[in-house]
Amino acid sequence: MPLRKPEAGSSSANAIELRGVGKTFGSGAAAFVALRDVSTTIEQNVFFTLLGPSGCGKTTLLRLIAGFEAATTGEILLHGKEIADLPPYRRPVNTVFQSYALFPHMTVAQNVAFGLQMLKQPKDEIARTVDEMLKLVQMEALKNRRTSELSGGQQQRVALARALAPKPRVLLLDEPLSALDLKLRKEMQVELKRLQTETGITFVFVTHDQEEALTMSDKVAVMNEGQILQIGTPREIYNHPANRFVADFIGDINFIKAEIVEVGKTRCTARFDGNQKLSFTPDAEVSKGQKVTLAVRPERIAVANGKNALSATLDNVVYHGTDTLYHFSLGDGTRMLARRQNSDGTIPEWQTGDPFGWAVSGNAVAIVADGPEQTA
Amino acid sequence: MSARRAAGDARRWPGLGFAAAVFFAYVYLPIFILVILSFNENRIVTIWTGFSLEWYRMAFANDDILRAAGNSLLIASVAATSATVLATLAAVRMATTRFFGQTGMNALLALPITVPEIVPAVATLMFFASLGVTLGLGTVMIAHTVFCIPFAYLPIRARLEGMDPKLGEAAADLFANPRQAFFKVTLPLLMPGILSGFVLAFIISLDDFVTTFFVGGAGSTTLPIYIFGLVRTGVTPEVNAISALMLLVSIALVSLSLFLGRSEHRY
Numbered sequence: 001m002p003l004r005k006p007e008a009g010s011s012s013a014n015a016i017e018l019r020g021v022g023k024t025f026g027s028g029a030a031a032f033v034a035l036r037d038v039s040t041t042i043e044q045n046v047f048f049t050l051l052g053p054s055g056c057g058k059t060t061l062l063r064l065i066a067g068f069e070a071a072t073t074g075e076i077l078l079h080g081k082e083i084a085d086l087p088p089y090r091r092p093v094n095t096v097f098q099s100y101a102l103f104p105h106m107t108v109a110q111n112v113a114f115g116l117q118m119l120k121q122p123k124d125e126i127a128r129t130v131d132e133m134l135k136l137v138q139m140e141a142l143k144n145r146r147t148s149e150l151s152g153g154q155q156q157r158v159a160l161a162r163a164l165a166p167k168p169r170v171l172l173l174d175e176p177l178s179a180l181d182l183k184l185r186k187e188m189q190v191e192l193k194r195l196q197t198e199t200g201i202t203f204v205f206v207t208h209d210q211e212e213a214l215t216m217s218d219k220v221a222v223m224n225e226g227q228i229l230q231i232g233t234p235r236e237i238y239n240h241p242a243n244r245f246v247a248d249f250i251g252d253i254n255f256i257k258a259e260i261v262e263v264g265k266t267r268c269t270a271r272f273d274g275n276q277k278l279s280f281t282p283d284a285e286v287s288k289g290q291k292v293t294l295a296v297r298p299e300r301i302a303v304a305n306g307k308n309a310l311s312a313t314l315d316n317v318v319y320h321g322t323d324t325l326y327h328f329s330l331g332d333g334t335r336m337l338a339r340r341q342n343s344d345g346t347i348p349e350w351q352t353g354d355p356f357g358w359a360v361s362g363n364a365v366a367i368v369a370d371g372p373e374q375t376a
Numbered sequence: 377m378s379a380r381r382a383a384g385d386a387r388r389w390p391g392l393g394f395a396a397a398v399f400f401a402y403v404y405l406p407i408f409i410l411v412i413l414s415f416n417e418n419r420i421v422t423i424w425t426g427f428s429l430e431w432y433r434m435a436f437a438n439d440d441i442l443r444a445a446g447n448s449l450l451i452a453s454v455a456a457t458s459a460t461v462l463a464t465l466a467a468v469r470m471a472t473t474r475f476f477g478q479t480g481m482n483a484l485l486a487l488p489i490t491v492p493e494i495v496p497a498v499a500t501l502m503f504f505a506s507l508g509v510t511l512g513l514g515t516v517m518i519a520h521t522v523f524c525i526p527f528a529y530l531p532i533r534a535r536l537e538g539m540d541p542k543l544g545e546a547a548a549d550l551f552a553n554p555r556q557a558f559f560k561v562t563l564p565l566l567m568p569g570i571l572s573g574f575v576l577a578f579i580i581s582l583d584d585f586v587t588t589f590f591v592g593g594a595g596s597t598t599l600p601i602y603i604f605g606l607v608r609t610g611v612t613p614e615v616n617a618i619s620a621l622m623l624l625v626s627i628a629l630v631s632l633s634l635f636l637g638r639s640e641h642r643y
Contacts, residue, residue: 068545088548089557095549101542105564114560115550166551 014080015170015202016042016065021074023060023226034060036226037074042204042219044169047196049205051213052223053249058206061223062172065204067091079169089118093170094163098178100155102147108134108158109143115166133161136195153184160192164199173205177212189216210250214238222246238297240283243369247295254301254336255368256294260286267362270294273330276310280365292367298325300364301338309357312336317350328356407623414616431617441618444602447513448582451598455520456528456578462521463528463577464570468562471536472544488526496523497590504591511593519591520581527580528573535569568636575633579626 023035035057042048050058063069065076067088075082083091094115102111109130116126134140137157147155156176163171173192177185193216196203207213213220214234221231222245230242241247244255258272268286269279272294286292303326304310315335316327319342326338338358417428435441470482488496500519501511509515543565547557563570585600592601599622606615 066545066549068548087553088545089551089553093549095546097542097546099540099542101540101546103543103546103561103565114547114552118551118556162550 013044014041015044015046015078016204017075017077017080018061019075019077021061021064021076022072023057023064023069024072034226035064035071038226038228039074040221040228040231042202044202045200046218047193047203047205047216049207049213049217049220050223051207051210051220051249054208056223057226058208058223059174062095062174062204062206065170066093066095066172092168093172094166094168095172095174096159096163096176098175100159100176100179102155102158102162104146104148107144107146108139108150111147111158112162112165115162119166129165133165136164136198137161137191152179152181153188156180156188160195164195164201168201170202170204173203175206175208177207178209185212192216214250222249224249240366241295241368244293244295247366247368252298252337252339254296254298256296256330256334256336258292258294260288260290260292263288273332273334276330278310278360278365280360280362282365282367284367286367293370295366295368296360296364298337298339300360301336302359302361303338303340304357304359306357309359312356312358314350314354314356315352317348326356328358410616411620411623414613414620416613416616419613431613432621434614435617435621438614440597441599441602441614444597444599447596448598448600451513451517451520451588451596452578452581454517455524455581456574458517458521459524459577460528460532460570460574463525463532463573464566466525467529467532467536468558468566470533471539485529486526488523493523493584493586497587500587501590511591511596513596515591515593516588516596516598519587520584523584523587524577524581528570528577531573531576532566532569535566539565571636572633575629575636579629582622583626 018038018040021035021038022033025032025034038057038061050061052058060069064071065078067083067086071084076084078091078093103114106114112130112133113126116129121129130143131140134143137160139154139157139161142150142154147158150158156179159176176192177188180188189212192203192205205213205216214237217234219231220234220237221228222237223229224245230237230246232240237246238250241250241253247253247255256272256278258270258278260268261271261277262269263286266281267279268282269277270292271277278294280294312328312330314326314328316325318325318327321342323339323341326340328336328338330336336358413422413424414431415427415429416424417426417430418424466485470478470485497519500515500522504511504515539562543561544557547561548554552560583600584598585604588596588598588601589604592598597605599618603615603618606612
């Protein structure tokens with residue numbers, strides 16, 4: 001393993017701790033609140049992703065940790081130590097920039113060596129670390145090239161090597177994959193996850209790409225309008241979104257307005273669309289008569305027949321190669337989407353207005369709080 | 377429709393070629409003739425009798441000319457260097473931070489280029505006179521530094537504007553303190569702009585007549601001032617020779633500046 005792991009049982013188990021962090025740009029009427037009262041902890045040795053639409057404050061949060069901006073309120077602790085007074089060049093974190101920000105007047109090796117030189121490490125040690133880092137990102141063959149001669153993917157690797165070379169305990173990554181094409185992005189996703197596991201460095205990764213967040217992260221924090229809405233593993237976030245915004249932002253989802261009519265020991269029954277009934281295992285406390293919004297992923301809806309099937313009207317069937325999308329409507333006009341894998345190769349005959357039978361298993365239903373995005 | 381045939385395409389205007397030819401002839405023919413005549417053997421400037429390097433030899437043997445040339449180069453070196461340092465500091469400050477009145481400051485920095493030179497020249501003379509400073513090399517250097525600043529500032533500023541602001545953050549992120557970040561990242565990247573600013577300032581100073589004439593004194597005679605003195609008693613082939621040499625130096629410096637400007641694209 002090329003990089004040292006953070007010593008086990010070091011001072012604090014948390015790499016980063018945010019306590020009521022807020023950031024306001026400007027003042028008076030022109031003031032813009034980028035972050036409001038963000039509190040969370042990021043454990044050591046995890047791949048932590050800040051996910052949200054542009055302008056949600058995720059990059060601002062990263063810049064506060066790096067020290068490029070100062071928090072208006074709150075505290076940021078790095079391994080248990082308050083770092084507000086430290087300028088960026090004294091913080092033991094390194095950043096991979098969205099634009100890479102490689103030094104154009106230096107070679108690949110000089111770029112990677114820069115941080116080590118600033119730390120006044122001995123020359124032979126710097127040379128050794130540079131070789132090690134370039135090997136880690138598979139760029140050793142191009143070490144004497146100028147960075148302007150490199151492709152986007154290669155620049156990305158150099159930026160990574162440069163940020164990893166000082167062996168930071170926390171690596172900050174600001175949408176580092178957004179400038180790459182799809183194929184390269186997929187490759188780099190795997191690569192980044194590998195690097196994080198191999199080095200044991202805490203990665204704080206900013207992205208607006210939900211798929212990227214789900215595939216790479218140990219923990220995801222979904223952000224919107226300067227707040228963290230939910231923190232959890234990718235599975236938790238995907239299967240049990242805390243509110244409507246999170247559910248909607250990550251993947252496709254169906255929302256059904258319903259009322260709880262029966263609460264059993266483990267299961268409950270909800271009535272929706274006039275008098276249709278759906279029985280499921282609730283992932284939150286419910287009471288009889290409660291009005292709820294149910295969220296169901298399209299791939300958890302089965303096309304069904306028989307008397308137990310729920311009824312709807314078919315609007316459209318879209319063939320997608322690997323799967324087929326069924327757009328259908330409930331009696332009250334709620335638009336729904338079901339996704340079915342094309343595993344048997346048959347594509348059904350259909351017409352708009354055909355009756356459509358569907359079913360959903362009891363553990364596929366999540367109750368979501370109505371977030372600020374109710375109007376969606 | 378191709379761009380070539382677009383209405384209003386300058387290449388389609390009648391008489392354009394002729395007008396261009398007249399323009400170039402008007403600007404460059406006198407210079408061309410001056411250079412030719414500097415090689416004239418005849419003492420009477422306008423009558424060509426044969427090729428000779430006599431006037432160049434005479435110019436190089438003339439102590440007054442050499443002293444004036446020495447003054448010109450000294451003043452230009454000092455003024456261009458000081459102006460470039462000041463302009464670099466100003467440009468870096470203007471690019472890295474936002475402050476109240478910045479737009480106005482930016483305009484004021486570039487304004488001297490558009491102000492008729494005679495105005496600051498007279499003002500500077502009055503300023504020195506009221507301070508009781510003896511006019512000479514020192515006063516000329518100070519005055520030249522002042523009017524060279526905008527010429528040095530503009531290319532440096534342009535270069536800075538093309539620079540990724542994240543580079544400074546990247547340097548700080550990699551443990552470079554502000555001083556190290558400036559000398560290891562900003563300055564090397566600014567170098568092409570700084571050098572072309574320096575060359576421009578150097579030429580402007582070398583070429584200056586008005587300001588030098590006003591604020592100069594004993595011992596500060598520059599080549600333009602000296603040539604002006606010679607011409608008053610009649611144009612001699614010697615004047616042609618000195619002028620041709622100055623032209624050569626200017627062309628060399630401008631070429632250098634263009635070359636440096638071109639190398640910017642590497643980044």
